[in-house]
Amino acid sequence: MTDLLTLIVAKYNYWLYVILMMIGLYAMIAKNNLIKKLVGMNIFQTAIILFYVSIGYKRDATIPIIQNAHGGNDAHAAVIHAADYINPLPHVLMLTAIVVSVATFGVAMALAVRVYQRYQTLEEDELRMRLVDIGPEK
């Protein structure tokens, strides 16, 4: 038991992200409303973004903007140590991932609006019933 506890304390960030991700996955599987499914998808994406950002973190390091490098050519005379700056690569990947998640969320909302316009509902079971009633073509 104490082994497990020390493991959790050492890796608590990953545990939080896994729990968050599973909340999102559960919402995507079990919720009946399409908008709630989309919210679950966003929670899932947020968990992945947090996971990547935490991978990039280094102890005793600052944000990945080189200090005193604004002056011009002679500014980088000082040696830059990689251990002083956190890893920029996960930040870059997640920056683009956030924008793409906004874009996919927009498209998903547009599809939900279309579904609502046609079937007057966003609940999945009612949608299934109406699909049987109306058939694929109106």
Add this chain to the structure above:
Amino acid sequence: MKFLGFIIVCLTGALLLYGTGEFPGWGDPHSPASIHLSNDYIEKAVEQTQVPNLVTAVLADYRGFDTMFETAVVFCAGLACFLLLRDFKEKKERFYRHTPTGVILHVKDSKKVLKTGKEFEHMDKDWVPSDLIIKTICRILIPFIQIYALYVVAHGDFSPGGGFQGGVIFGSSLILLAISYDLKVLVKRVKEKILGIFSAIGVLIYVGIAAICMPMGGNFLDYSKLAPLVPGDPHHVRALGMLGVEIGVGIAVTAVMVIIYINIVSEGRHEEGL
């Protein structure tokens, strides 16, 4: 279904939690993610690109292709929203408000169009007078938000920021205008055609800057070959190329944010909505 879903989630979660045992500790400087490529980025980026903000340097230069297609993805999302939702059919019923008296006219004949101007105002069916406090505060705030957005884009090379962030802030200022006033106010000021053109121009600026490098004798996206075109210090040409690219990204993201918002809230009709 709920129970089955819960079991699946528990199993997947347990598997992932078991996997975390192999992961590097929190903030470990020797974790695998921080020992290979990222050290090169951190130590050489300023020397190679003259850009102190490493995130921008990696985003717009080392991984330029990735960002270019990312911008194309954003453009495609705006296009998909437009094609899915846009509805050009005119509504049969219209509502007008006589501004001096506040009398509301309900016109059922779609052919009868009142001239909107000083006297009559085209309005939504479930229109409520907008709150004076909200309107005033937003009118004061919006210009500052927009200037901040431009600052974020322009200083993306030197401080936290860049095209994506600045574009989103600028787009949200326009969305704030639509929320605090009326959708019509936004659509009247920012025409749909202009939004469409801007979202394409943003992508075009990016691809254009990347493509100009080829006739100048370099590879696609090799900003250093732009030096003869740019006045000033040739050492900074990579930073300037990145700035141009970020401006393109900002324009595209702004336009797409507003396109997505307008189409979703008005269900594609651009007349009524939040």
